[in-house]
Amino acid sequence: MHDIRFAVLGTGGIGRRALDVSREKPGLLPVAACDRNGIAIDHDGLDVDELLAATEGNVASDGGAAVKQHGAGAGVVASAQARSTETPIEDIIAESDAIDAVLIALPNLEHDFIPRVAERFTGAGYEGVLVDVLKRSRVIGMLDGRADSFEESGITFVCGAGATPGFLTGAAALAAQSFVEIESVEIHWGVGLKSGYEDNRGTVREDIAHLPGYDIETARELTDEEIEGIVDEHDGVIEFEEMEHADDVLLERAGICDADDVSVGGILDVRSDEKPTTTTVSVTGRTFDGEHATNTFELGDETSMAANVNGPALGYLKAGVQRNRAGEYGVFGPADLMPEF
DSSP states (O other): OOOEEEEEEOOSHHHHHHHHHHTTSTTEEEEEEEOSSEEEEOTTOOOHHHHHHHSTTOEEOTTSOEEOOOGGGSGGGGSTTEEEOSOHHHHHHHTGGGOSEEEEOOOOOSTTHHHHHHHHHHHTTOOSEEEEOOOOHHHHHHHHTTHHHHHHHTOEEEOSOBTTTBHHHHHHHHHGGGOSEEEEEEEEEEEEOTTTGGGOHHHHHHHHTTSTTOOHHHHHHOOHHHHHHHHHHTTTEEEEOSOOOTHHHHHHHTTSSOGGGEEEEEEEETTOSSOSSOOEEEEEEEOTTSOEEEEEEEOOTTSOHHHHHHHHHHHHHHHHHHHHHTTOOEEEOTTTSOOOO
């Protein structure tokens, strides 16, 4: 495959790691990145090393230790390749004729935020691929409701293309092939984030929205100090049950099972890089000859969140570009296509 020129919207934990992982993915050329304060664009390819060193949370001192930046000088604008802007997404859109795919690495802290971002691309006449790593089930319906406009615009939208949903959704779809009837799909994840809330704000905040007594609106209003207080209350290890993760509707729309048959939960440890539990997908069903069984897919404990989110996200991005170049437009879920290595 020829080089895929792609942009990253958001240079928090997921965005930075996507740029980092892209260097190991053949055929990918990062040409643009932005955050709320600035934008970096180079159609010959960004200097990822320099950009990562300058991005908030990854500013290296002479001694190599991480030095945190805050305020208007934080993030992309600290890079020599970047400039400040008050309209970062519009600035990416203005360059989008030369961009094959856009990874939306932004926390979906409003239910319609990612759909609204997509609308800005369709409204500008973008023709290419949009990929997100969203988590919320109800957002899939919002995207499906815009499928006609994506098709008319020539956009291939790959939704929920991270780890869960995404990687594990695809694993469940494969595991389900042994059966003629699916009884249950259970996804249980473990994530260790020794760098803690400070370097993973969007991810931790979105997860906290799944705790009893919280939702997406109340989590969005929490201050950083309140988030850190919740983390402290759980001694840094937070367990989640029956999360509103989009694996359920993505598996249903692919015809694998009913959304009600899917359950997602997990354990987040923000004080250790070791996973607090092994990430597994268990698919239970009935075979054509009447047997009942459970197929289990297990991730290696040594694979990091960055590897399991950004590797598949970029793999789905590559698969989306293949579909787009073949003239296939609209909304696709991870169970509808497999990521490209």
